[in-house]
Each structure stands twice: as C-alpha cells, then as structure tokens.
Amino acid sequence: MPKESKQLKRKRMAQVIARLKKEYPTARTSLDYKNAHQLLVSTILSAQCTDKRVNMVTPSLFKKYKTVAAFAYCNANELSEDIRSTGYHNQKAKSIQGASLMIQEEYAGEVPGTMEDLLELPGVGRKTANCVLGTVFNVPSMVIDTHMVRIMNLLVFTQKKDPVKIEFEIMVLVEKKEWVILTHLIIAHGRHVCIARRPQCTDCCLSDICPSSLV
C-alpha cells in the first residue's frame, strides 16, 4: 500500500467509525458495574480474561464486598480465592486490595477522576485508567486492548504493537469526542467479524477500505 497522508488516514478513520456505528449501534463496555469502583475492579479482573467470565464472578463478589473499604481491608487470600476463575488471581487480588486501600485512605473512598491519580493506584495501568475515565467520568480516552492492537494494524492505521505508542498514534487520527466509542466499536467488530486468526472479510463492512482485506 502506498504511503497514506495523515489527512487521508483521518478521512478513512472517520469512514471506519461511521460504518461501525451503523453495524454496532449499541456498542458499549460489556463489563457489568454499578459505580466507578466496581468498574475499576472489573477492569482489573478482565486482564487475560473474557468480560463474560468477569461478569459471572462479579455479582457474588460485589455482594460479598459491598464497599471500597470492604475490598481495602479484606483478607487477601480469601479475595484471591473469590476471583480464582479469572486467572492470575493472586496478582489481581493484590492490585484490587492495594488500589482500594489507596482510594479509601487517600481519596475518602471516591475513585479519582484523573489519569495522573489513577496511575498512582497499585496495579492500575493506562488501559484500566482509560477505561474508567472514558466510561465513568466521560473524559475522552482510548483503551488499547488486544482487539485495538490487532485491528488498528490490519487497517494499517499503525504498524506498532506497543499499546501506549498506538494510543498516541491513533489519537491524532480521531476526533476527541469519538475516542471512547472507537474502542467499543473495534471490540465489537473484533468479536463478531474481524476475529483473531479468522477474519470474516467477506462479511466485513470495511473490506473496501481495509488494506488487509482478503476479499
């Protein structure tokens, strides 16, 4: 593919977003949560795990640990057992308890609403922070998960693999107001059509503007 100017890339990206919005009009996060702290916990649990599995674990988890304080001062081994089926449970329990403790003691039990403060929480990286900022605080943010890495590469909007580098590269191609929805649209597309290892290019609404199309 000949080198595409930034202007043309922005135009093609706008087409991608418009078409995917038509395909997935209800795209949103598939994690179940009732408040910012629950979303933070769910997002930590979703690392290396499907949202479906996380949603199977969280109803009883949030029933048992009703508040930020309940997570902050819990028995870490017990918490680890409670989330075992999501994988990496010891590390996740440590992150959830550590983050909850800091939220409880330094932010009076309220999840902070800035990237800087969220990144200070133990076990919270840019992906989790962006997810919470965009979904709960309506701060323009972009979550770069495995679907975003794969599909942004297939669409040749980036040729990088590092999520943080991709985040900054894609940001300049997308209007700020579309940052949050872009992630949800790409995740939906990655689950239904542009599936890892077997993309369904013949059924893809982007096949004529995707340089990797097999059609």
Ligand code: SF4
């Ligand atoms: S055309 Fe194929 S590779 Fe490109 S986005 Fe669609 S499914 Fe993925």
